[in-house]
Amino acid sequence: MTNKALQEERTRSYFIEATKEILKGEGSKALSVRNIAERAGYSYATLYNYFKDQTELVSLSVLEFKDECRDTVNKSFRKSDPGLEEIKGIVKAYISYFVQYPGVFDLFYIEKLASKSVNDEVINFLDTLCQEDWDYLMSIQHFTIEEVVGIRSILNKSVIGVLLSYLKRGTPSEYSAFVKEIDLLLENVLKK
Amino acid sequence: MTNKALQEERTRSYFIEATKEILKGEGSKALSVRNIAERAGYSYATLYNYFKDQTELVSLSVLEFKDECRDTVNKSFRKSDPGLEEIKGIVKAYISYFVQYPGVFDLFYIEKLASKSVNDEVINFLDTLCQEDWDYLMSIQHFTIEEVVGIRSILNKSVIGVLLSYLKRGTPSEYSAFVKEIDLLLENVLKK
DNA sequence: TCAATATTATTAACAGTGTTAATTTTATGC
C-alpha cells in the first residue's frame, strides 16, 4: 500500500530533520535518542520502529549535510573559470561551512559512522569538489600528473588539520588570524 | 605532615596510572569514573577526594603522555645532525606514537581539555620538537624566515590531517600505503 | 590502653544515556 509507505517516509523524515537540527545547533554532544524523539514529536522508543539505532540516523544526516555543503560551496563561490583561483574559492567556502556548523565537522571527520560507504564518501568529498579544476590544470599543462597527486594530498590533509586545530583547539584564537593562515596556506600549497 | 602528603601523592598516582592504562588500551570511549576506580583499587567516589572531576585526571594524563611521546621520539630517532632529515625522522616517530596509541591522539587533538594551558602546549608540541632544526636551516640560509613560516604551518597541519584520516576514517586502509603517503607528503612539503 | 576526633573510603541516590520487551493506544477491514 503506497499510502502506508508515504506515511512511513514522512515519519522517518521527522526524525531525520530533528537529528539534523540538533547536530547543527547544539552539536553531537547534545544528541540523544530522547532529545531527537521529543523534537520529532514522538516517544523515544518509537524511533526504533523506524531506524535500527541512533547511528543510522546520524549516517542519514551526514549524507544530507554533504548535499547541503555542496550546494553552499557552489552558491557562495560563483563558478568562474576553472583553475587555481576556483580551487581557492572552493576550499574557503568549504571551510566556512564547517566554521558555521562545527557539529557537522565532527560527523564528517571524527565520529564513528555506521556505514563504510558513507565514511569513504565523506573523506574524499573536498577532493571531488575540485576534480574539474585539477583536470583543467593538467590539461593546460600547468601541473604534471605527479605534481597534482602531491599537491592534492597536501591540500586535503592540511585543510582537515587547519579545521581541526581551529574548531577543537581554538588555534588560532582569532577568526581573522584563522583566515590569514588559510590564505598563506593556499598560497604556499598551490604555488608552482 | 610530609608523610600524609606522600601517601596522598601515592594514591593520586594510582588513579592517574589507571586512567593512562585505559586511555592507551581501550581508549577514551571506554573511560569511566567507575572503570578508573576499579583499576586503581578504590570505590568510584573516592576519586573525588583526590581530583576535582574526570577531566582533571585526563589533563594530568595528557601531560604525562606528552613527556612519553617526547622520549619516544628522541629515542627512536637517534639525533643525527640537525636539518631536513632529522625533521623527517621526528615527524615519522611522532606519527608512529599515535598509531600505537590512537586514544592519545584523541586527547591531544579532539577531546575538550579542562585547562587552556594544556590545550596550547599540546597543539604546538610537534612544532617545538623541530624547533632546533628550523633554526639550523635558517642559520645556514637553506630557507628564509618567510619560507620557514609557511612550511612549518603546512607541515603541522598536514600531519594532523593525515593522522586524523588514518586513525578515524581508516584512509588509507593499508598501513603500507599510509607510510608511503607520509613519505610523499614530507618530500613535497620540505622541498625547496 | 581507651575514648574522642579527624581523616579516608564507601554506599545510596539523582539525573542522565542507549536499547529492548511488554503494554497500551490507534487505525483498518468486515
Next chain:
DNA sequence: GCATAAAATTAACACTGTTAATAATATTGA
C-alpha cells in the same frame, strides 16, 4: 460495532558523572 493489525507508549535494564550522607579507619590526647 467488533476483531484484528499496526503504531506508539511506558517500564525496565545496565550504563554514565557527580554529590551527600554514612561507614570504616587512623590519629590524637590522657
